[in-house]
Amino acid sequence: MDNISNKYDRLQDYLKSLNSVAVAFSGGVDSTFLLKVAHDVLGKNAIAVTARSESFPKRELSEAEAFTTANNIEHIVIDSEELDIEGFSHNPKNRCYLCKTELFSKIKAIAADRQLENVIEGSNTDDNGDYRPGLLAVAELDIKSPLRFAELSKDEIRHLSRELGLPTWNKQSFACLSSRFPYGETITPDRLNMIDQAEQTLLDLGLHQVRVRYHGNLARIETDENGFDTLLNKEIRNKINDAFKKIGFTYIALDLKGYRTGSMNETL
Numbered sequence: 595m596d597n598i599s600n601k602y603d604r605l606q607d608y609l610k611s612l613n614s615v616a617v618a619f620s621g622g623v624d625s626t627f628l629l630k631v632a633h634d635v636l637g638k639n640a641i642a643v644t645a646r647s648e649s650f651p652k653r654e655l656s657e658a659e660a661f662t663t664a665n666n667i668e669h670i671v672i673d674s675e676e677l678d679i680e681g682f683s684h685n686p687k688n689r690c691y692l693c694k695t696e697l698f699s700k701i702k703a704i705a706a707d708r709q710l711e712n713v714i715e716g717s718n719t720d721d722n723g724d725y726r727p728g729l730l731a732v733a734e735l736d737i738k739s740p741l742r743f744a745e746l747s748k749d750e751i752r753h754l755s756r757e758l759g760l761p762t763w764n765k766q767s768f769a770c771l772s773s774r775f776p777y778g779e780t781i782t783p784d785r786l787n788m789i790d791q792a793e794q795t796l797l798d799l800g801l802h803q804v805r806v807r808y809h810g811n812l813a814r815i816e817t818d819e820n821g822f823d824t825l826l827n828k829e830i831r832n833k834i835n836d837a838f839k840k841i842g843f844t845y846i847a848l849d850l851k852g853y854r855t856g857s858m859n860e861t862l
Contacts, residue, residue, distance in 0.1 A: 598750050605744035606635050612712045612738065614639035616705040618698065619669070620650075621658030623748070624716035626762040627755045628741060632714065633667050641708065642667055643701045645674035648786050649771040653794070661761070672700055676772060683781050687727070689772060694731035702735060714738045720748045766803045767855065775808050788841050795837045796821075799830055803853050811844035816853040 609615070609632050617629045619642035632640040644658050655671070662669035676682050676693045686692075701713050715732060718741040732739060741751065748767075755763035772781050774789045785808060792806040792813055801821040807814040815834075817825070825831055825848065838846045849857075 598753060601744045601746050601750065602631075602754055605631060605740055605746065608740050608743050609635045609640075609714075612636075612714070612740075614710040615641075615712045615714045615738075616701050616708070616710050617642050618701055618713065618715040618737075619644050619658060619662075620716075620768070621654050621661060621762075622716070622768050623755065623762050623765050624718055624741060624751055626661060626760055626765075627751050627758070628714065628716045629662075629667065630665070630755075630758060630760060632740075633665065638668070639710070640667070641710065642669045643704055644669065644671050645697050645700075646671050647673070647675050647770075648783050649676055649781075651771065651790050651794070654768065670704060672704070674700060676770075677781065677783065682772075685772070685775050685777055685779050685781050687777050689727075689777075691727035691731050693770070693772070694728035695735070698731060698735045698737050702737075712738050714740055717742055718746050718748055718751060769855070774806060779808065788843070791841045792838055792843070795834065795841075799833060800824055805853060805857070807849075807857065811842075812847060813838055813843040813845070814847050814849050816849045816851075816857060818853050822848075822852065 614636060615632055617625065617632055617640060619625045619629050621644070629640070629642050642658070642662050644655065646655055659669060659671070674697050676696070679692050679696050682689060682692050698713060698715070705713050715737050717726070717729060717732070717739050721729065722742070752763050771786045771789050775781055775785070789806050789808055793804055796804045796806070796815070796817070801817055801824055803818040804821060805816040807816065835846055
C-alpha cells in the first residue's frame with residue numbers, strides 16, 4: 595500500500611508541475627481518476643474535454659457529463675467523427691493512430707485557446723505491453739500521460755479510485771466501439787450501432803465486463819468469469835439470442851477464452 599501511496603504522491607506532484615491541463619476525458623476508470631486528481635490539484639486550471647462520436651455510446655457520454663456536473667468541473671464536448679477521417683473506415687492496423695491524432699489535435703487547439711499549458715490522457719502501465727498505435731500519436735503531439743509517469747497500473751487506479759469514492763472504481767473497462775472489428779473489416783455507422791445495441795443488451799441482462807466482436811453475420815461475445823456464470827442460465831441465453839437476431843446477427847458465439855483487451859490484435 596505504501597508503494598501505491600508513493601505513486602499517488604508522485605502523480606499529484608507531476609500534475610502540479612504541469613500548471614494547467616485539458617484532460618482527454620472518456621468517463622472511464624482511468625480518465626475519471628486522472629480528472630479527479632487533476633482537479634483536486636489544479637482546481638479550475640484543469641478542464642475536461644470529451645469527444646462525441648458514433649463509436650462512443652450515449653451512456654458513456656451521459657456518465658461523463660454527470661461526473662463533471664457533480665464535481666463542478668468545466669466540461670467541453672466536441673464532435674470528433676472518426677469515420678470522416680480518410681482511411682479510418684477501412685479499419686487499418688493504425689486506425690487508433692489516425693483517431694488519436696485527430697482527437698488530440700482538436701484538444702490541443704482547445705487548450706491553446708484557453709491558455710492551458712498541457713493536454714493529458716489516461717493511459718496506464720498496463721497499456722505498455724499491447725499493440726497501441728494511439729500511443730504514437732500521444733508521443734508525436736507531446737500529450738502527457740501522468741498515470742504512466744507515476745507507474746500506476748489499472749488495479750492500482752481502481753484501488754485509489756475506491757479510496758477517493760469515485761463511482762467508476764469498479765466500472766467495466768471500455769474501449770471505443772471501433773475496436774470490435776477485425777482489421778480490414780469496414781466500419782460503418784450501422785455496424786457500430788449494432789455493436790452498441792448488442793453490448794447494451796448484455797449489460798441490461800446483468801453482465802458486467804463484455805465485448806461483442808463483429809464478424810459479419812456472427813457476433814462473438816467476450817465476458818469475464820461472472821459473465822460465464824450468468825450465461826449458464828438458459829433463459830438469459832435465449833433472451834440474448836432473440837435480441838441479437840433482432841439487431842441483425844444470424845449467429846451468436848461465446849468466446850471460451852473470455853474477455854481480454856486487444857483480442858483483435860491476436861491476428862497481428
